[in-house]
Amino acid sequence: DTGVSQDPRHKITKRGQNVTFRCDPISEHNRLYWYRQTLGQGPEFLTYFQNEAQLEKSRLLSDRFSAERPKGSFSTLEIQRTEQGDSAMYLCASSSQGPNQPQHFGDGTRLSIL
Amino acid sequence: DAKTTQPTSMDCAEGRAANLPCNHSTISGNEYVYWYRQIHSQGPQYIIHGLKNNETNEMASLIITEDRKSSTLILPHATLRDTAVYYCIVRVGDYGQNFVFGPGTRLSVLP
Numbered sequence: 726d727t728g729v730s731q732d733p734r735h736k737i738t739k740r741g742q743n744v745t746f747r748c749d750p751i752s753e754h755n756r757l758y759w760y761r762q763t764l765g766q767g768p769e770f771l772t773y774f775q776n777e778a779q780l781e782k783s784r785l786l787s788d789r790f791s792a793e794r795p796k797g798s799f800s801t802l803e804i805q806r807t808e809q810g811d812s813a814m815y816l817c818a819s820s821s822q823g824p825n826q827p828q829h830f831g832d833g834t835r836l837s838i839l
Numbered sequence: 840d841a842k843t844t845q846p847t848s849m850d851c852a853e854g855r856a857a858n859l860p861c862n863h864s865t866i867s868g869n870e871y872v873y874w875y876r877q878i879h880s881q882g883p884q885y886i887i888h889g890l891k892n893n894e895t896n897e898m899a900s901l902i903i904t905e906d907r908k909s910s911t912l913i914l915p916h917a918t919l920r921d922t923a924v925y926y927c928i929v930r931v932g933d934y935g936q937n938f939v940f941g942p943g944t945r946l947s948v949l950p
Contacts, residue, residue, distance in 0.1 A: 729882070758937055760937075765942075766942070767926060767940030767941055767942055767943060768883065768938075768940045769940070770937035770938070770939070773936075773937055781936075781937070783937075816882050816883070818882075818883075825871050825888065825890070827873060827885040827888055828885070828938060829885055830875075830882035830883045830884070830885075831882050832880075832881050832882045833881075833882050
């Protein structure tokens with residue numbers, strides 16, 4: 726049973742650099758979510774895809790952030806011109822379609838901005 | 840989505856039942872109660888969810904009061920590996936909406 730997979734697990738970069746994270750959802754799940762979690766807080770929603778369509782974006786998702794899910798399978802989250810405040814854990818979750826389906830989370834990518 | 844209130848932290852002795860409460864007094868009729876937990880450095884792990892009937896699975900039991908304004912997650916025989924932050928979330932169960940996580944309850948299982 727393969728769960729949600731995220732790559733890389735850790736990323737350290739200098740301020741101003743671009744970074745890209747990848748998420749592979751559970752194979753039969755058509756819904757995919759990105760969340761961000763800072764130390765001591767619960768995860769905060771960033772964006773949501775159903776198949777390849779990005780249906781919802783949080784106000785947390787500034788114009789430096791872009792997410793894609795081109796073929797309705799894996800997804801990427803890119804952050805351009807990283808800032809210190811972008812340091813966080815970036816979590817991906819997926820769920821199957823239908824009412825009350827739980828989301829299943831990956832173990833996240835921890836981003837540290839130097 | 841309705842707001843939830845959970846205690847900040849709780850302790851439980853290993854081998855005993857851990858009962859984690861959650862208040863959701865503004866819950867509406869079509870909102871489900873979900874429980875997740877997060878162990879340090881891992882993503883949130885789904886535990887259980889329910890609408891109005893009590894639910895049980897291999898991990899835990901969920902008891903929802905008749906008026907649905909509160910619920911309790913029960914871990915029947917807590918182990919040290921159950922030490923984690925536990926999140927109670929209510930959400931309308933349609934259309935794939937995101938979860939809104941609060942600060943949760945930090946459960947410490949003590950030997």
